[in-house]
Amino acid sequence: MRLAEFREGDPVGKFSEALTALAGKVVIVATAEEARRRLESMLEGKRVVASRAPILGGLGEAYSREACAAADIGLTSADFALADTGSLVFLTESHESRLISLLPPIHIAVIERRKILASLDELLSRVPHPSVQSSAMVLITGPSRTADIEMRLVRGVHGPGEIVVMIVGT
């Protein structure tokens, strides 16, 4: 019932609202060409390690542990996004690694609009057996954070302190 109500809603708006509330950034572009132009300007002058997902068009260095440790930006393509929590979902596969979205201080993820799902419930009904596809399914909900010192929120502990999600499509 709630899923049906959601379908008539606005997944991009909901996702953006949830991620922005966590201090993530959302960039919305209409086409793959526009995505590429925007990415090129965002990545200019930076050391970038990127997955080899076709949507990223070969930008940046290919995966290596050393590149991940040294890069300013990790560029990935998420398999899904969850609108109600502002989460990205990655199934580590041939082109996505675990460390690109983890070691560099900034993480930029590109996702097609149609891959935004309503919620965790929808994800687990679409992917009921994540381990068949991959050794690691990771949900990323906002920048890495801690409140271990006097309950003060600090971003960017071990993972990226900044996260930018580019949504492609209309």
Add this chain to the structure above:
Amino acid sequence: MKSAPPQKIQDTLADPQLQRAIYSATGRLAENRRKTVTADALPDYQELRQHAHDVKQHTLDHLDKYLEEFERNVIARGGKVIWASTGAEACAFISNLARERGVKLVVKSKSMTSEEVHLNEHLEKDGIEAVETDLGEYIIQLTGEKPYHIIAPALHKTREQVAEVLHAAPDATPESLTAIARATLREKFLAAGIGITGANFLVADSGAIVLVENEGNARLSSSAPPIHIAIAGIEKLIPRAQDLAVFLKLLARSATGQPLSVYTSFLAGTRRAAEPDGPEEFYVVLLDNGRTKILADVEKRQSLYCIRCGACLNHCPVYRKIGGYSYPWVYSGPIGKILTPQFLGRDQDSWLPFASSLCGACGEVCPVKIEIPKILLELRQEIVEKSGDRAERLAFRMFAWVMRHPRVYEQFRWVRKMGKLPSAGPLKAWLSQRDLPNLPAKSFRELWRERGRS
């Protein structure tokens, strides 16, 4: 006789800075939780709690079946399951594996189970450096302390104290202190031969472990080193990956008031052929360490449903005063009060189940609906039946007899006439912590009789 509570309680109560730290941290966590479980934020919150309770009940009632299914699936994904009936066995396996692989440095992400078995001490003794990587855990490892709170291990430390531990300037901000820890620990992650994590859930149908965290250190521990070892109690099982939605929605909300934690990792086995990274070896150490003993107790089996969110600590009027170090074991707060006597034996620290006002807050906020107050009462009964004070037992028997005989009861009118109870003898200790209301001039019985006459 019940054992006496430790002096640590008095020390904590007498430390105003510590009192403030506990009160504000637990208060904030409780408030964050409240906002995310309101009818607007999560309309089916109560149904989710019941569902989570039912899934845990089902799983633990059929644990043998699910444990075997879990092991089959871990093996199918290239991993290995180690059955450890004691903490010593768990530690010995990890230590031996490190020795066999020539590993001198191990990175660890926060795991209460590893605290329970004293893994770090064990590894150190065998010449293996084990580095805690959760920021709070890292701080208290440097000071040689234990976690103060299930989810906020360094809750009792001020930023000045943290600065001292990290050799930073005394006026360093939490941001700069975090950056120092990040830089130091990053090198450890990249150099470590083994990463050790706990597991928030073990998923039987997938042979997977699930890790929930905010910092990224559990992801690093499970992905950067060539070997990943997860250590978890056998009660962490859930049947299917699909059951996760219910638990994930409840866990982060109850713990920190987030709809979902920053990182949720669903990890099954070793790196696959086409995957760029991930561990070459994957082990799950399944720990009993007394859990099957609790499993055998049908009434109190639900103690094992706990998903370690810490909500009962944040809402407990006792924990909020006496703090984490007044409890004798790694699990503190209300959940610690019911786990400790069941794991370590009723005789040790038998004061614990009695140190509760039975206000019921813990049971009310528990995301998996463990009836903590009821279990506290059952434990009290067991302890008193076994080793109760004879004088106390006699006093209560007399009290019960008097209450059943109205005419005798009325003979005790004079107690009320005394006004205040005398603060002496056995009453002195009891009254030192309590204010009794003023007694009314007339008793209910006297008023009743007067009404009847008029």
